[in-house]
Amino acid sequence: MTELFEFGRRVLGEQPFSVLLGTELEVLEEGKAVLALAVREELKQQHGFVHGGVVSYLADNALTYAGGSVLGDSVTSEYKINYLRPAKGEKLVARASVLSSGKRQAVCQCQVVAIADGGERVVAVAQGTITKVE
Amino acid sequence: MTELFEFGRRVLGEQPFSVLLGTELEVLEEGKAVLALAVREELKQQHGFVHGGVVSYLADNALTYAGGSVLGDSVTSEYKINYLRPAKGEKLVARASVLSSGKRQAVCQCQVVAIADGGERVVAVAQGTITKVE
């Protein structure tokens, strides 16, 4: 495990909300981050799908991690998400990457997929700006 | 209490994720929704502020409620959020309203404010599209 990955995992453990949800860091390398979340009843909405807010949270956090991999300590300044289909399955995975970065900001994109029965489907796509904390 | 408000409150109680977070419906009337959330340790990130994912969740849900107040059973199709400042205080309140609506979709805006020491500050603004479930 790299130092960057170790650092990322420690930060995730210091986010009480990520601990509450059960998020795990799968990948963190320069320009790229993957976060995963096991689906459980508590994360759903009234129709039995994962709540959009959970999908958004995961996308937002993956965007921040991707941006942070090149900027250091960072926050999401803004993002936009399109939900493509209901999120159902055993696990959600958010894969984010950096499209462009400068000294203070990075623009990143993210896909969130739902894994069910061994297959995966894209459930949301997001795009946003990550800003270095100074 | 109106029938619409009662219905909205029941739906919120049927969203396990909203129950997990502790969200409350404060207002639901035609074209307008207000959701509130008491801030607690579990909802924070590593710097002690409310996690952006919580702010996003609240904005997303308020947008859906506002859109749903004119469309009936609805989901958020997409939205965009700008975080304006760190979210800290005792309570978050998301106020959403419908800007325009047709048979199938409504475009809504939302402000999320943080309440601290009796005052409030806008911490995020969001804009998105709500789609009727058919």
Add this chain to the structure above:
Amino acid sequence: MTELFEFGRRVLGEQPFSVLLGTELEVLEEGKAVLALAVREELKQQHGFVHGGVVSYLADNALTYAGGSVLGDSVTSEYKINYLRPAKGEKLVARASVLSSGKRQAVCQCQVVAIADGGERVVAVAQGTITKVE
């Protein structure tokens, strides 16, 4: 006329694209900007409405002007727009205001209205981030 307004008008005259389209600055004061554009055949799409790209241009430019009124020389870093209805009429007006600003960036919102027969209708809403040029 204030110095700020004079400056804004001069900059608009230095944007060849704004001159090509015929954009006029109606208001520029701290935190607020209004741009207007007379509708003519050349600005339309195939269904006879003003092209979405024109509406976007006007919103984008109004956002930059609003942000620039508090930041100085600025560019739009990102924005999102929802088209609410077809843009038709004699004139488009984009009204933008600053929601929040720091040293380097401002978050702004904008409404674009179409004026027809003396009345006006909102045709688009936008939200974005303006960044100071350094």
Add this chain to the structure above:
Amino acid sequence: MTELFEFGRRVLGEQPFSVLLGTELEVLEEGKAVLALAVREELKQQHGFVHGGVVSYLADNALTYAGGSVLGDSVTSEYKINYLRPAKGEKLVARASVLSSGKRQAVCQCQVVAIADGGERVVAVAQGTITKVE
């Protein structure tokens, strides 16, 4: 040339605004569209770069073309764009593709690149929703 491409080119010729700007359709196939625009003085802003409104227009139009390739006659309902760097060069090219589509809507992404001295650089990325005209 396919029928779809022929149709797309005819529609572009029926958009007075696209004719004013000089936009050309380079590719239109199921789920994919490429639009190009030669840079000229009239399309610039005050710093000598292509005006953001032109970049937005091209992204918006490419998104609509991509969505339209699977939906038929369509309009952009909403989109978000991040400008990554100043747009300069001889030509702008917007490449859009469909991420997901249903009967009435498609979610699409687009990259706008600037071509200069034979090389290209991404100057903007966009993501949005295209809706079938009914």
